[in-house]
Amino acid sequence: MRLVVVSAGLSVPSSTRLLADRLAAATAGRTSAGADVEVEVVELRDLAVEIAHNFTNGFPGRKLAAALAAVTAADGLIVVTPVFSASYSGLFKSFFDVIDPDALAGKPVLIGATGGSARHSLVLEHALRPLFSYLRAVIVPTAVYAASEDWGAEGLPERIERAAGELATLMTGLSTPSGPAKTEKAEKAEKDEFTVVPFADQLAALAAR
Template sequence: MFATEPVRIVAVSAGLSNPSSTRLLADRLAAAARDRLDATQDRPVDVRVVELRDLAGDIASHLVSGFPPPALEDALAAVTGADGLIAVTPVFTASYSGLFKSFFDLVENTALTGKPVLVAATGGTPRHSLVLEHAMRPLFAYLRAVTLPTSVYAASEDWGASGDEYTEGLPARIRRAGGELADAVSGGRAVSGASRTPGLDDEVVPFEQQLAALRTA
């Protein structure tokens, strides 16, 4: 019976537009974690994405009243009950968005204790990539979560770029981070990204085409 319990991965996306690069990154990271889990263990994998833009009014109401509406209560329960968490925010004013922070302000400060968290962010320029280190890691350290070694920042120019001999392209970073999350929740052994046989994920797909796919999904 125990073996049939699913591994629960929850991705929190704070993107404001629809579609958004933030949601796209959350989906890609969740898919990478699912792929690793499917390859390394027999338990089913349950992936859920929490879109904060759909909960903005509920978040504001809870901050004022102290009582979460049902949809927000369900989202908070999903986050705190997950085996592994993916947290993705757009960068606003050199930090995480207000919507992202407001949501995690509603999470009890012990509810994520020991939970593996993959942090990621999107922005228009690579200059904001340090938001992962100076803002997001401290936030989840306060919440007593375990942030994974690899964090992922995706600037506009990273989408559809294959990287170079000194840096990994975005698909490789997504694979590595998703693999770390999968290994953290399952106790599996990490597999070097260099040993992976290149596949379709390595193909360079223009950003506009990736967003268009979200519109038709």
């Protein structure tokens, strides 16, 4: 399985990257595949110029194209951003603005953030979770926020392990072989179930009753 980590940290070393690495290690350790999990880290600070150019010319550079391909092909995704002005960083948002809108549909995603104060912890719920819901990703229930005072304190390791376990479960479940192929009759019934009936036709049917 392929686990891709997107870190939007800007400094070196970065608390954002530290949290991302801990989440990745915990997730890899919780999957049934164990050592067979391939972890790839995408550092957005290295892609800042190419992301900006993509907005102006519509084409990703070589490094950005490779990062977008890795995210698209991942079996699971960990995304971590520092908090800027009570939300995700502009670089973080810009990366997910240039990715194909359908690339994350159905993909398990663990969201995380770092900040200087615990007051920013709700950024996970009012900013990150809506963003990835819009992209139709499958977001794990437990999100992980790490304030400066959380490092070395009780609670953070437990949240990391809980979130990692949830992501590993989703990755393993979505990577299992599919069941028997659907019959032609079942496929037709499924298509009929989701056939879109124009609103005017629905009103006409109601009027005829």
